Amino acid sequence: MAARTLAHGMGAFFKECEHPQNRWSKCLHPYTIRYCSSSGRQTEETGFSTQDLAISRLTEIYNEKRGRPSSQARAERIQKYxxxxxxxxxxxxxxxxxxxxxxxxxxxxxxxxxxxxxxxxxxxxxxxxxxxxxxxxxxxxxxxxxxxxxxxxxxxxxxxxxxxxxxxxxxxxxxxxxxxxxYDPSRAVIPTLRQLHSLREAGDDAFKLIVDLMSGCGLRNGEAAAVNLNNIVADDVYRIKEQVIMSTGRYGPLKHRRAWQYRDVPLPSSVRDTIEGYAEKHGSIDGYLLRRTTDPTQPYPHWEMANQWRRLKAAGTADIPDGMVLYGLRHFFASNCLSHGVPITDVADWMGHRNLDVTFKIYRHLMPGSIGQAAKVLDMALVA
CATH class of the missing domain: 1.10.150.130 (Tyrosine recombinase, N-terminal domain)
Incomplete structure (x- = not known):
């Protein structure tokens, strides 16, 4: 929806329809105006039949605000809010x-x-x-x-x-x-490789698949629950397009993304083998692998994943480090990437963080190297 903005902060006008701006004059849909009210709030008004009426109303509001002392406007806001x-x-x-x-x-x-x-x-x-x-x-x-x-x-x-x-x-x-x-990075308990193998062998096939997707590709819990064969877009690339929303139990868009948006992540061959092996053994529905145990027509619910995690911890059949939560599998992915020199910018993108600060705050302590090591590397380059 394009809008035409007036000068001097007077506001903007637009039409909430599919017609382009050059067709507005012939379109029967009303104009809507948007402006900042005297209380500082963004406000919209609609129902203007012509562009001239919309501009006239914006001009009227602008002149009213200019004629009102700012101290009076602030006093009114304080009184109201x-x-x-x-x-x-x-x-x-x-x-x-x-x-x-x-x-x-x-x-x-x-x-x-x-x-x-x-x-x-x-x-x-x-x-x-x-x-x-x-x-x-x-x-x-x-x-x-x-x-x-x-x-x-x-x-x-x-x-x-x-x-x-x-x-x-x-x-x-x-x-x-x-x-x-x-956030205290030391609170993020990350399993060792040996503990990771213990975890993936202790649960059922569904849990093993979840462990591999989270630790090998960096998927969130809900994203792993929505695993789909059709998302393997290359031998070494998995495309994450949706997740199982915890509050609704339905498929929905990714965190911080719209319905049509996605992110591509590396797909290790071992994880691809797990995905394809699960599909061969258990089948799929429209490409989806994990379904509700009691009703295969429904997505795999978060509580099934959480219940199995609790059962494994209670049974003691897996070597789970003290303080680790299921999300620690995703921490393993980040740690594995960073300890092998993968740029943190790539890790942030693959994990779906909205900005790099989030990744840096959580995983800075996992990044290899120190100022002393940097000095040695730089020195080697200088004397070469």
């Missing part, structure tokens, strides 16, 4: 996150429901300061929330409070001086 409950403000903020994929939106809503709103939902927006935010982090720590959950919940709270700060609700950001939860 300052006394608002955090839950109400967050609901409005979430409604504006239209860029989020369905899985990301569900993850956000889960964090709000289970961690943020129980602690902060009834608090007035004008009562936030760094002490309130620090207390929220301590509350999560005392509740035993995992570091990844703590970091994700803090990131969402920070985004909401920064939005409020931009509206002028706070003279000083309530995040100033707050030390965010830090």
């Amino acid at each position: 300052g006394s608002m409950r955090f839950q109400e403000y967050a609901t409005e903020w979430i409604a504006g996150q239209r860029h989020l994929a369905p899985a990301s939106l569900r993850h956000l809503e889960s964090l709000m429901e289970h961690h943020i709103l129980p602690a902060l939902g009834s608090r007035r927006m004008n009562s936030f300061d760094h002490k309130v935010v620090d207390d929220f982090i301590r509350t999560m720590e005392q509740a035993g929330a995992g570091m990844a959950t703590q970091a994700n919940a803090f990131d969402k709270l920070r985004a909401i409070l920064l939005d409020a700060h931009q509206l002028g609700l706070y003279a000083e950001s309530p995040l100033t001086g707050v030390k965010p939860p830090q």
Whole structure:
């Protein structure tokens, strides 16, 4: 959907239809305008029959804002939003996150429901300061929330409070001086190669397939559950196009990606053998290998994977290191790549991280080399 933007920050107008801009004047669909209101919120109005009417309305709004003192506008925003409950403000903020994929939106809503709103939902927006935010982090720590959950919940709270700060609700950001939860790389327990072999032999064929996909190709749990023969696009390339969404039990787009997006990852020959061997032994449905045990017409659910993991740990039949979770198989993939000199930029892309900072923060300690080793390498090149 293309939009035509006016100068001086007056806003933009567009049509929500399939017609290109050069056909708008002949199209019967109404024009919609988008502008930043005096309260700082992005606002849309629709129903304008002509382009001139849309521009006229944008000009009217622009002139009104120019004629209003900024201090008066800020006072009105503080009056409107300052006394608002955090839950109400967050609901409005979430409604504006239209860029989020369905899985990301569900993850956000889960964090709000289970961690943020129980602690902060009834608090007035004008009562936030760094002490309130620090207390929220301590509350999560005392509740035993995992570091990844703590970091994700803090990131969402920070985004909401920064939005409020931009509206002028706070003279000083309530995040100033707050030390965010830090992911501790030492908490990521990674199995050795011997332990990995022990794990893949202890479970059933489905679990063995999951172990190989996560440790050999870097797939997430849900991506491994959606393994499909048709995704082998070359002898050494597997294309990840979807995952089994935990909350719905259905196939859906990848994390941070739209439905049509995918990522290609290296496919070791041993993993390809496991995939093809499973298909030969158990068959497939539309290329899908893993299905629900009690109903083969349904995708393989997360709970079947989690139940088998718990049974293996309880039985003691596999050599599972203390503190390891199923996600440690994906950590093994990253560790294996980085310890063999694969660039971290490639690893980040294969693992589906939205930006390199995520990969670097988690796996920097696994990267080979040190400043001393770098000096030796550079010296060898200089004297050659």
